[in-house]
Structure formats: structure tokens, C-alpha cells
Amino acid sequence: MAKKGDMLYAWTNDAEIQKKAELGGAVTALWKYALDSKAVDAVLVISKGKDLYDAKPTLVKDSKELANTAGSLHCGTLLLPKLIKKYFDGAADMKIGVTVKGCDAMAFYELAKRKQINLDNIVMIGVNCGGSVSPVVARKMIADKYGVDPDVVHKEEIDKGQFIIEYEGGHKGISVDELEEHGYGRRSNCRRCKMKVPRQADLACGNWGVIGPRAGKATFVEVCSEKGAKLIDGAVKAGVLATEAPNPKGLEIRGKVEGAMLKLGDKWRKKDFEALGEGKDRLRKIMTETSRCIKCYSCISACPICYCVDCTTRNPSYVTPGEVPPNFMFHLIRFAHIASSCVNCGQCQELCPSEIPNALFMHSQQVELEKMFGHVPGRDMELPILAYAEEREERARLHNTGSDMIYENVFNPMPGKH
Ligand code: FAD
Ligand code: SF4
Ligand code: SF4
Ligand code: SF4
Ligand code: SF4
Secondary structure, eight states: OOOTTOEEEEEEOOHHHHHHOSSSOHHHHHHHHHHHTTSOSEEEEEEEOSSTTOEEEEEEOSGGGGGGGOSOOTTOOOOOHHHHHHHSGGGSSSOEEEEEOHHHHHHHHHHHHTTSSOGGGEEEEEEOOSOOOOHHHHHHHHHHTSOOOGGGEEEEEEETTEEEEEETTEEEEEEHHHHHHTTOSSOHHHHHOOOOSOTTSSEEEESTTOOGGGTTTSEEEEEOSHHHHHHHHHHHHTTSEEEEOOOHHHHHHHHHHHHHHHHHHHHHHHHHHHHHOSHHHHHHHHHHHHTTOOOOOHHHHHOSSOOOSSOGGGOTTTSOTTOSSOOTHHHHHHHHHHTTTOOOOOHHHHTOTTOOOHHHHHHHHHHHHHHHHOOOTTSSSOOOGGGGSSOHHHHHHHHHHOOOHHHHHHSOOOTTOO
16 A cells, blocks of 8 residues: 555556556556546546647546647746636636646645635645746757757757757757756746655646666656645556556665755856846846736736636726836736745747847845745745735634635635635
8 A cells, every 4th residue: 555755666567558658657546547437527638739849738638538638848938826816716626637847836726725725625736847948949949959940849858958859860959057057948937946756746746856777767756745645546456557566776876866966956046146246237138028018918817826707907096008118017917916925937938029028036035035035935824924924813713714814815716715
């Protein structure tokens, strides 16, 4: 019987899933079991759209369709939790399984704190994540650095620190470090990310630590909750998944790689935040960059922390309607509301048509607040700092109800959403 804290090598016996899977196909096999056993009503995963730069959110209700969703898309930069809030009523009445990267898992927690997601109805299978590459950058990088037409590439992977492409007539790998030195490689938020093994999920799956004869053919699984343990046991019993104890050397390697990735995250934070300057210099930089804003609201609509029905940035007392660029208050409102909870998912930057490094700005402020208050967003259900900023009585109410008072009082949410 599996239990929380267990580490396993796992692989599927399903030939169709095996063919498409990134490694052992454990993730997809577990979803197959979850659907067939009705542990979930549907799973929300990522599948390949038109090409490998086109990651598509895909809701699957019939397990026969799952094999097509196996495999990792490293140019897939989507964030799934807000889609569940927007299109599936925050999983209010539907049990949904979701494959999550670290940023997805963190976003789920932040939305759940704000009562926008019912975590009881969510099963999360996490994938370790070294980082993802923006599709636009990937195409440019493959043309410029690899000298290959991005349209002829049929497979990409990140292995042993290299971004490797396969195309008709060959394959080529370049180290991610080298690519990043030349301004390509992973998204800048991913370089700073320190959520490499998403242990907030029910299971955390990856390739780190799989060595010996199972290398490349098994998935390393860390069991992070009782829900996850139950899923593993059920899938093994149903015959879709096989497991064995990991190689002890592999375990050690996995720990070391995770540690090295966390250090790399620190290095990038230092580099990026120092380049922003401090105090008034930082403010000046942010004001200059945000002066390109066309007030398209993409950053707000994509941000997993922004959910308010009546957004303050639309209040004419703060932001003059019809004015572009908007006055700086537009951005200040977001800093004030989001900074303590920003999970550095990069969506506000990825989708900004004016190429404003919004995630860098917000993340830099989040890290400052974390230093001051010790609050780490997205890791657990601890309420955001803002939720504690009011009177003692209100604080007691927060603790008792678990509601996010600041947002609750300022805005007028839809009935049933809080
Ligand atoms: P499969 O059965 O092949 O299933 C893969 C699942 O991942 C499917 O549900 C699929 O829909 C989903 N998926 C594919 N692309 C994405 C995406 N972009 N975002 C969210 N879900 C997606 N493991 C490590 O140990 N170290 C790493 O550095 C590492 N980096 C990764 C970076 C990215 C961007 C991704 C997506 C995965 C990364 N992984 C990493 C995890 C690894 O590649 C495998 O996904 C994991 O081991 C599961 O393998 P599997 O054969 O069991 O999965
Ligand atoms: Fe992966 Fe972190 Fe980037 Fe999310 S922010 S894609 S978890 S590296
Ligand atoms: Fe993600 Fe940007 Fe929101 Fe931070 S502010 S959580 S990086 S969308
Ligand atoms: Fe985001 Fe603040 Fe607007 Fe709410 S009011 S959607 S937190 S910017
Ligand atoms: Fe402004 Fe960019 Fe946000 Fe659009 S996405 S409102 S341009 S900062």
C-alpha cells in the first residue's frame, strides 16, 4: 500500500499510452484509472495542437482519448487553474483531475484561498518543472541558434541541461545555459522559479532520479497526499500501472538536481532583481516600462490572483476611462492587490502585447514582501498578508471563516462565490 511520502518508479502497461508518453506514462495511466473508476468526472490536461509550439488545454471525459494527451510540451506555457474557475465554476460540482506544473499548483492554492476553486473536487498530478519556453521565442531560437526551420521540428525535449530538437534528417541539442546567455531558453519567470517539485499536488512526477535500466522508461513518483496514495494503489490494482522501489543512488541524484535548480533560481533572482535597481530607481524603471501599456486588461484576465467581478482598475475615480496609456494608478492597484500573493507564473508578461515585464516587476515585489513577512504564496492554505491587515475583530473572522476579508469587503462578488 502506498502512503504519503513514498517514492516510486512507475510505468504503464498500456501500449498506446507508452507509445506517446514522455517517460513511463504514469501520469496518463493514472488519469485513465481515475476516469474509469469515476474518481474524477473529467481530466484537464495539455495536448499538442497544430504543432509542438501550440499547447492546447484539453478536457477529457472518455479515457480512450487520453493517449493523445501524453508527452511533455516544453513550449506549453498555459496556466490551467483560472480556466477551471472561469469555465467549470471553480470545480464547484464536478470532480476534475488536472496535470499541474509548480505554477499551476500554486495558482490553485491562491484561488482556493479566495474561495474561487473547490480544492476538494480537484485531483492534482504534478510534473516537476525545470522551465518552459515561450512559443514565440522557441521558434526564433530554433531558426537563429539551431539553423533549423521551426516548422520541420517534430519533437523537442529538455534532457541533461540541453534543449534538444528532432527534425527530418537530424537532431541537435544546445545547452540551456548557452541559450539563456544569448537571450533565448526558458521564460524569465521560469529561470527565477523555485517550485521545481510540486509537492502541493497529490503526486509529483518527473524524470529526475530514474537511473539504471528504467532510465527514460519509468516515471519517478513522489506521493504527496493520501488522495495520491489511493490513486496509485487503485491504478496498480487495476493493472494499468506497475511500480518498484527507486534506486537509492537515483534518489540521491534527484535531491541533488532539485537543490542545484533551486540555487539556479536564486542566481537568476539576484541577477534580475539587481538589474531593476532599488527604491526610486526601481520605481522609475517600472514607470517607464509600464508607460507602453495599452490597457488591454490581459494581465488582469490571465492572473490567477485577479478574480474580482468589479476590478478597481475600472473604477473611474482611480483610472480615467478612455485614457491610454492609463495613469500609473492602474499598475499600482495591481501591485497593492497582488504583490503578496504573486506566484510568478509569468502569464501577465507572456500575454502582454506591449511586452512589459509585468511578472518580473510583481515577482520582485513579492520577494520583498516575503522577506518582510515570511509569507510564501501558493505553498499552502495560509492566507495572504493583505488578509491580515485589518482590525483584530476582522482577523478573528478571517481565521474562523477562512475568507479573504480585504477582497470580500471591497468588492461585490457574485453570490455563492465566497
Ligand atoms: P505522460 O504520461 O507522458 O503525461 C504527461 C502529462 O503532462 C500529460 O497529462 C500532459 O497533458 C501534461 N503536459 C504536457 N505538457 C504540459 C505543460 N506544458 N504544462 C502542463 N502539463 C503538461 N521532470 C523532471 O524531473 N525535471 C524537469 O526539469 C522537468 N521539466 C519539465 C518541464 C515541463 C514544461 C513539463 C511539461 C514537464 C517537465 N518534467 C520534468 C516532467 C516530465 O517531463 C514528465 O512530464 C513527467 O515525468 C511525467 O512523465 P510521464 O511519462 O508519466 O507523463
Ligand atoms: Fe515551470 Fe516554474 Fe516556469 Fe511554472 S514558473 S512553467 S513551474 S519553471
Ligand atoms: Fe502570475 Fe503575473 Fe499574476 Fe504574478 S502577477 S501571479 S506572475 S499573472
Ligand atoms: Fe486584480 Fe485588484 Fe482588479 Fe481584483 S481589483 S481583479 S485583485 S487588480
Ligand atoms: Fe497593459 Fe500589458 Fe496589462 Fe495589457 S497586458 S493592460 S498592455 S500591462
